[in-house]
Amino acid sequence: MDQDIEKILFPATDIQARIDELAARITEDYRGKELTVVAVLTGALMFTADLLRRIPLPLKLDCISVASYHGAAESSGEVKFEQLSLPDIAGRHVLVVDDILDSGLTLDAILSRFHAECRPLSVRICVLLSKQRPRRKEIHANYVGFPIADEFVVGYGLDYDERYRNLPFIGVLKQVRQG
Ligand code: IMP
Numbered sequence: 001m002d003q004d005i006e007k008i009l010f011p012a013t014d015i016q017a018r019i020d021e022l023a024a025r026i027t028e029d030y031r032g033k034e035l036t037v038v039a040v041l042t043g044a045l046m047f048t049a050d051l052l053r054r055i056p057l058p059l060k061l062d063c064i065s066v067a068s069y070h071g072a073a074e075s076s077g078e079v080k081f082e083q084l085s086l087p088d089i090a091g092r093h094v095l096v097v098d099d100i101l102d103s104g105l106t107l108d109a110i111l112s113r114f115h116a117e118c119r120p121l122s123v124r125i126c127v128l129l130s131k132q133r134p135r136r137k138e139i140h141a142n143y144v145g146f147p148i149a150d151e152f153v154v155g156y157g158l159d160y161d162e163r164y165r166n167l168p169f170i171g172v173l174k175q176v177r178q179g
């Protein structure tokens, strides 16, 4: 698996150190508030688990599952919700946690549905990675782990065709080339 990686962008220790900082900020920002964290599966699984263990607040955790990639390295443009019902976030402050902000389509679709159907008090976004490239939807992430160049990355939850999620680091794949 490791031999498929061209270069390591963020070793495990760097990821954990950055999550310490994000968790400290989030803890201060949400102290005394009714917080629900919504993890966007599957990519945000590792990140959310490590982040929440560092946030000592009485929060709730929900998950949402969306698909937009269908095994390719370029977004299909269509965001499909995998569950019938949305999380019960009425009257709560919501922090949506995702692995990476790329085109913005996924988070835009989630935010639009939350605001239209769920009556949250507030919705903020936390992503581990933010790709520096023009977005198809303008999305502002309130908490960003690392900005990255426009490269396809895997590891620490991020996949290529459902593989490489279990790598402890984040790296660039050898064989995927985007035009
Ligand atoms: P967006 O809708 O284009 O912003 O992409 C969001 C989703 O696409 C993320 O939650 C990831 O699952 C996936 N994605 C985007 N870029 C990458 C990448 O470089 N590696 C792996 N998955 C990615």
Ligand code: MG
Residues within 6 Å of the ligand: 043, 069, 158, 159
């Ligand atoms: Mg994915």
